[in-house]
C-alpha cells in the first residue's frame with residue numbers, strides 16, 4: 438500500500454462502498470436491473486431522469502479535467518466542494534482520535550465537517566503581516582503561520598490541514614513555495630488541502646501544478662463562484678487517483694443529479710467559459726474600484742487587499758455599518774463573531790450599481806457613528 442493510502446482510516450482500507458446498478462459494466466438494450474420506471478415523468482421532457490444518473494458523469498468529469506488541466510481519474514465530482522471537504526474528513530479521520538487543522542479566520546465548513554465526524558479541531562490563527570501589494574503604505578494582509586502549522590500537525594495526530602487560497606474571508610493568496618514546503622513537511626503524516634474556491638479571481642496560478650511533486654496535496658475547485666452555478670452544486674476534489682477512489686467509495690451512490698450535470702456541462706462550453714472570463718475581469722476591476730472607494734470613507738478603518746470576489750473591511754462601528762447597509766437593502770456578511778475580526782464585514786463584489794449602493798449607504802452614515810471609535 439502506498440504511504441498516501443496509509444493515511445486513510447484503518448477500518449476503511451479495502452472498503453468498496455455501495456455497488457449500484459449503474460456501476461456494473463454490463464451491456465444491453467432493455468434495462469430492468471435497477472427498478473426504474475419504464476415510463477417517463479411528464480415534467481421530464483426527454484425522459485432522461487427516468488433512470489439513475491452516472492455516479493461520476495464521464496462527460497462532465499472530462500470537461501472539468503480539461504478546465505483545470507488534470508487527468509480525469511484525479512478528479513472527484515461532488516455536491517459542491519463542501520461535499521469533498523466532508524468526504525476527506527470522513528475518509529481520513531478516526532473519530533475521537535485524529536485531528537483536522539485549520540487557520541482561522543477561515544471558511545467554516547472544515548470545522549463543521551470535523552465536528553460531525555468527531556475529529557478534533559486544532560486552530561493555528563492566521564497572522565496579520567505587512568502587505569507586499571501595498572508596501573510602504575502601512576497596509577497589512579493575512580498569512581498562515583506555516584512554521585506553527587507544521588509543528589502542530591507533526592506533534593499531534595493531524596490527518597488534514599486545510600488552507601484556503603485565496604482566503605475566505607481574508608482574501609490573501611498563498612505562494613506556491615510555501616504550499617510545497619508545507620506539503621513536503623507533512624508528507625506521510627497528513628494531507629494538505631488547498632481550497633481554491635476563488636481561484637479564478639486570483640493572480641497566483643492554481644496549486645495543482647505542485648501535485649506532480651507532492652502526492653499528499655489535494656486541491657478543491659468549484660463551479661459555485663466564478664462559474665455562477667452555486668445552485669447546481671458542482672465542485673470537486675483533485676488528488677492522487679488512489680485517494681480519489683477512496684473518497685468515491687465513501688460518497689453517496691448517485692451524488693450528481695443528471696439535470697445538474699447537464700447544466701454544468703453546458704456551463705463549461707466555450708462560449709460560457711468566455712462569458713465567465715468576462716465576469717471575472719469585471720469583478721477584478723470592480724474589486725479595485727470598490728476597495729479604493731471604501732478606503733476613502735470615514736466609516737471604514739481598513740480594507741484588506743483581496744484576490745477573491747469579496748473585500749474584507751474593518752469599521753469604526755461595524756454594527757452601525759451593517760445596520761446602515763441593511764437599511765439601504767444591502768446584505769453583507771457580518772464577520773464580527775470570527776476571531777480577529779470583531780470590527781469587520783465581508784462585502785461581495787457586485788455589479789457597479791450594487792457597489793455604488795454600498796458606498797452611498799456607508800457614506801451617508803452619521804459622522805458620529807462613522808467615527809465612533811476612530
Ligand SMILES: *Cc1c(COP(=O)(O)O)cnc(C)c1O
Nearest residue numbers: 517518519544605634659661672
Ligand atoms: C463558497 C466556498 C466553498 C463552497 O463551495 P461549494 O462548491 O459551493 O460547496 C468552499 N470553500 C470556500 C472557501 C468557499 O468560500
